Amino acid sequence: MIYSISSDSSKAMKIAQSSFVGLNIWERTHIQEWVRSSPEILGEDLLVVSIEFDRFSNSSDRLDLLAVDRQGNLVVIELKRDAAAGYADLQAIRYAAMVSSMTIEKLVPYYLAYKKKYDNEVLSDLDAKEQIIEFVESDSFVELSTQPRIILCSEGFSQEITTTVLWLRASKIDISCVSITPYKVDGKVVIVPKLVIPLQEAKQYLIDIKQKQEQRESVGRRARPKTMKILLDNALVAEGQKLSLKNALPTWIKYEDANPVFHATITGKRGQSNAVLWEKDGQEYAVSALAWKIFKESHPDNTDPGGVNGNWHWVREDGKSLWEVAESFLAQEADAETAV
Known part of the structure; x- marks a missing residue:
């Protein structure tokens, strides 16, 4: 719920929630570009390394966005514009499995192509690799984790998906749901992101993080320089x-x-x-x-x-x-x- 305050600060007026369908906003044309250019919409620092990733053996699937987080994990980002879109969880799990064996060396060519297309930046293999390494906030970082994280992003989530996500988290799969709610304000579209799963208050209780991951995350939380x-x-x-x-x-x-x-x-x-x-x-x-x-x-x-x-x-x-x-x-x- 958001409110607009009058110019004299005397009144608060409720702004009605809109929908991406009603606003004629599309998944690939709009939402994907928003998240690509401002990944912090998802609630954390992420380095986007590829978009529409389709380099899967014997598969024509396309992963919406592939990123790296501050702890050196690959992050599979699956986007849907409304809760009615089914199988987002299954798709994301399949993509995570497919990229789980990816190394920095294998990732570099895709990051090079991404930087050239979207930032008009031509990097050497060494520069690309160094950018990825520099983004990770851990002295002990050597190679990408073999356990990619998953972020599902949508206007809403069906009960089937939320139930599945909670079960997966209990099974030590790092998967999250971020909702993005659209509003129409003074002719502009305003979106309000919110972490739905895990709830911030209960996050530490929903999953037992492995010792190695715990070490990595502690470095990021302490904000200790390298x-x-x-x-x-x-x-x-x-x-x-x-x-x-x-x-x-x-x-x-x-x-x-x-x-x-x-x-x-x-x-x-x-x-x-x-x-x-x-x-x-x-x-x-x-x-x-x-x-x-x-x-x-x-x-x-x-x-x-x-x-x-x-x-x-x-x-x-x-x-x-x-x-x-x-x-x-x-x-x-x-x-x-x-x-x-």
Whole structure:
């Protein structure tokens, strides 16, 4: 419910709710473009990476919008203009399953095409990958999650869909419903978005988030700057400074001081994907991505080590990990503010 207040602030006049059908507003022509250009309509920061995504094997389906969230999850966004549109939940689940194995490398070509078409921006593969990595607010981010999230967006939702969504959430599927209600105000269309499921008050009770996802989300909630930014901005490390990968290493790795595999140099660059230069191959990497690569390649079976926060494993010459140095500095800053 929204109200219009008179110019002298003496009266509040109710504005009647409209409908997309009545306003001749269409799903692809209008709603899709609104969400594409302003994804915050859905209630969070999202990086749209593809629209009308149709690169599914042996399928002619088209996913309305594909995005990445701040925690490094792919987000499947399915749009419907009214509650009568059925099977939105089933479609979205199918799309999520189809993109669940997608990596950043596989995503880059679609993001390149999207940026060229909608932003008239021509990027290199490296620039595109770095934009995606920079958007994610997590030091431990290395690869896209294999569990895409789902957001259903519509003017309304049938009981069948809401019941299904609640059941899916109880089964640990991250799926949400966002309603967008249209109003006609002074000749303009005004839309009011609202998170329907999960209710904000009950969100923490509806799903048990896995430990890895919980770690990722906690970083976003704390709004903590990335570790390398803290270190560089406060001269806690400097360009050319040597680092060693030697703290809390996996059981299958034995540190060797003479082995270049375990050494890197700080580049001083601010991009997350070029923070350190690896002595073994002379290439630049993100701190966590390089630790992840070394752990994986050093494993006897080349096994994926899972989430890796490289700032905990890389240490300065004084033996302190990057994470320890940054956290110590933040604690001192907090103590100073409290003292004041």
